[in-house]
Amino acid sequence: MAKLQDILYNVRLKAVTGITNLDVKDIQTDSRKVTSGSVFVAITGTVSNGHDFIDAAIGKGASVIICEVMPNVLKDEVTYLQVNDTAEAVANMAHHFYNEPSTKLKLVGVTGTNGKTTIATLLYKLFTKLGYKCGLISTVQNQIGNTIVPATHTTPDAISLQSLLHDMVEAGCSHVFMEVSSHAIHQHRTTAVEFVGGIFTNITHDHLDYHKTFDEYIRVKKKFFDGLPSAAFAISNLDDKRGQVMLQNTAAKKHFYSLHTVADFKGKILENLLTGLIMTVNDKEVHFRLIGEFNAYNILAVYGAAMCLGENSEEVLTIMSLLTSAEGRFDYVVSDSKIIGIVDYAHTPDALENVLHTIKKLRQGNEQVITVVGCGGDRDKTKRPEMAEIACELSDRVIFTSDNPRSEDPVEIIKEMEQGLGSAAKRKFMSVTDRKDAIKMAVSMAKPFDILLVAGKGHEKYQEIKGVKHPFDDKAVLKEMFELFEK
Template identity: 60%
Template sequence: MNILKDILYKVPLEAVVGSTAVAINGIHFDSRKVSLNDVFVAIEGTVSNGHDFIDKAVDQGALAVICQVLPDTIVNGVTYVQVKDSQQALAFMAANYYENPSENLKLVGVTGTNGKTTVASLLYQLFTKAGFKVGLLSTVQVMVAEESFKATHTTPDSLTINSYLRKMNEAGVEFCFMEVSSHGIAQHRTTGLTFAGGIFTNLTHEHLDYHKSFAEYRDVKKKFFDQLPASAFALTNVDDKNGRVMIQNTRAKKYTYALKSVADYKAQILENDFGGLFLKINDKEVWTKLIGTFNAYNILAIYATSELLGLTTIESLKYISELEAVSGRFQYFISEGKVTAIVDYAHTPDALQNVLETINSIRTKNEELITVVGCGGDRDRTKRPKMGHIASALSTKVVFTSDNPRTEDPDAIIEEIEKGVEPQNFKKITSVTNRKQAIRTACQMAGKNDIILIAGKGHETYQEINGERKDFDDLKIVTGILKEMNK
């Protein structure tokens, strides 16, 4: 039996109308899901305000309402709890309701602009190979040991997180690796969780539609490390100029990794080609199937984390050599016609630059590098010309196309991308609004030994147009077109 006052443990209260000594069933922040004897948490969202649905929740049987502003109408028999921040309250309540499941396993959060999915997913792979029961909360999927669930957000809401963590407890999971987004931190989705460690990958231009400034974006990421307990570790990339900023005020034990700077965990790239990476990590050599300098950073973070969580050096290196690429992260195949097609989630200027520079460092320059790229609608518009500049400067040919236009006009988005193209690169550009046709165009441009990069959507298996998600998988489409062309 869940008593409201127990569920409110750690929640800063402003006012209470009614009794908190009542038994409640469930907790919801969506009024449509409320039923008899539930608690409704009214959240001021970016699209709608939960306070507008308090009456509806009460009509549906809510026994208690958590809100930032008390409603004008107080219904007898219903408890109203006023709090300063409903999202923070929801996070503490979710943890209490599910009996603080994060305390019963070692939860490690991965934050940064690029690399979160790769680092979290490969740590899940590595610790599974090492014989542990492992959990994963990522953009691509949620894993409870061997059971897979569909992911809806990079960092889910706090009720969903704690629900999955409780499932992990019941399944005997010992370690869980979790992507921590800036939205998730800002909206208190990770509040109330007990972390055993935090990893910082890098910080580049992203989400400035939400955070308004780069400084605000950086400070939100830093808040995650500020909140780590003294018992945790904080692992940061000090080749990134924001790496040391992240751990300035943390109570956690501080560790650093780098390719260029002095650090606790240091790596050197010995070989880098389409066969993989050959690295020297702290004087030990290891080969990995992953490709590119950005993946050298990811592997180094994974190696450091595995040691900090108790694996031996030999174990860490052995399992690193067996890791497979993550879905939509530099996934590639070579067609019968000897065309290499690469699908990558690169949807920020820095990520696109990293991928293109990696390909250029590997190729012989006798081949064409054809990039297919777009930008998402209803998102940060300032990065669009930057994406256009990078794609056209670092590719031999570029096809600008639609990504997830959402409610925007895809042609208008492409026009904004094209503004970043310098005059000497105009001749490289083709614009094809239909993404499938754009991929086909790139395939028709490609000859033997040429390379096609399809960037921006990676693991996504849909395209979102005017609120509707239609099936769309870059890897399946390019594979199908190249096979069809080779018949």
């Protein structure tokens, strides 16, 4: 319970009708969740407009309405507050309703196209082993200490996020590591959240179905760093061609990491094997369990954040040498006949290319690389031919299949992927629409020591088809097929 006038701090009001000296029970953006004493905030979303549900919210007991456009008819018993941007308003209101939880935590945000989940998860694991009680907000799952809270979005909505941070404060967490998606930044989900640090991984074409242009996608990502305070730190990948641009307007203290040039946190790969990476980190040689150049960058970002948070270098590197990656990120299983199966979340052209380049470097001889890959429905269509081309270029055999087709026809998605193929590539691929059958086909084609990549879904335990989420786990299916063919 809070006073309405208290949670309106920092909310820019255009018009007020009614009293503001009211008790507020909760804040809702879904009219179906409204009960007596709720504040209902009418969000203009990509699918529906909350202003269409104001009457429904009042009917369920909402005492306060926050809107961008005042209704034609105002009810005497209801307080109406008009603002320019309800998404921005609800973020500020939730921050104050939950007693400004981010100010009581060391909250580090991770943004970029690829690597967010791995970096946030590694930081959570590292700082837990350093003796802190930590929170994690990620695509795979949210955690409060050792308690798992299921994740529905990369970054929760503004109310859920503030509620989650509040629960972390109440549980005694000192550090929280959080993925920050471009959608979350654009939709004000992280507005009013106070970060002590931010990390930029890289940026490649993604989410153009939402942001429309690559320049807009970059601008939104950059906005996160522009908003960091001077007391915070900002760490960026100097090897990404936009790594410096991301930090050019930030007030935070700037740091950079790199494998190829002089930087605050400098790494060099000495060996890249299936057993892990041997690399130097600021001239200290360490053997890590993580595999691949992309994980070398993740290691440097995590190490840099730990240094900025005041931890001991020797202790950090010792613990990091024992850490494993997030679920579904270069997650591998080896069959009895020594076929290597790798499950990875790679669902962008850049991520798929990184994984396949890593596999190429791990090859010891003439092993085949067999890739099973699809593209998600209702998402950026420009990725489809590009991902198909990359898969065929860097694999010996490729099977195109369904990812999460959502509302689209998976056959049509595969046809759009095929448009990216030249005549040579067309000789390498086949299409198997059913994902389980595609994995089965790949295993049947594999010989001992071949490397089989199942890309796109990683940690996900479902496949979304026509609005229904069906149970599906790439790694479990891969193990099942290994057992089937080795009986």
